[in-house]
Amino acid sequence: MRVIQGDITDMNTDAIVNAANSSLMGGGGVDGAIHRRAGPMLAEYCRPLAPCPTGQARITPGFGLAARWIIHTVGPIWRGGEHDEAALLVQCYTNCLHLCAPHDIHSIAFPAISTGAYRFPKKRAAEIAVETCRSFLSRFGLEVDLHFVCFDRAQYDIYASLLS
Numbered sequence: 001m002r003v004i005q006g007d008i009t010d011m012n013t014d015a016i017v018n019a020a021n022s023s024l025m026g027g028g029g030v031d032g033a034i035h036r037r038a039g040p041m042l043a044e045y046c047r048p049l050a051p052c053p054t055g056q057a058r059i060t061p062g063f064g065l066a067a068r069w070i071i072h073t074v075g076p077i078w079r080g081g082e083h084d085e086a087a088l089l090v091q092c093y094t095n096c097l098h099l100c101a102p103h104d105i106h107s108i109a110f111p112a113i114s115t116g117a118y119r120f121p122k123k124r125a126a127e128i129a130v131e132t133c134r135s136f137l138s139r140f141g142l143e144v145d146l147h148f149v150c151f152d153r154a155q156y157d158i159y160a161s162l163l164s
């Protein structure tokens, strides 16, 4: 597992993960950037896959992206921490990783799911991301190159300190 600072749409991993909303029709942040780079075919492909409940994941081709696959997952909206937000965020990472083996995905890039528009506290979200992925990889013996891609330096530093 490693952390890098940059734009997830530049990653040429087998899969990149999208921080989507349940409509899967695109939006701002990561979702907007991925739909822009993938092109209009992506929304067409996603239409019958929607709605995607919070915590669940859906896989599509990467279309115009370098990545072969996009795994769309819907993170929880932060409502103060008493509405199963942490458990739902764990489900996002777990459900994305469950899609790797069946699709022969050996490298994957995750954004910091839910930490933008969905306002999940960044440090807590990073702890959940690292811990959930670490235990999944060891429990299932999954051979996958996992990258956390952070847009800004502050987020990068949070992940770097957790991974060191």
Ligand code: APR
Pocket: 006, 007, 008, 009, 019, 020, 021, 026, 027, 028, 029, 030, 031, 032, 033, 075, 111, 112, 113, 114, 115, 116, 117, 118, 119, 149, 150, 151, 152, 155
């Ligand atoms: N590459 C990597 N990380 C990015 C990028 C990018 N191109 N753009 C934004 N980020 C970072 C943000 O800085 C934030 O830390 O991804 C994290 C997630 O932020 P959002 O994209 O706002 O996602 P989220 O908080 O899960 O909210 C999802 O926002 O864009 C809409 O349609 C989306 O309704 C959904 C909601």
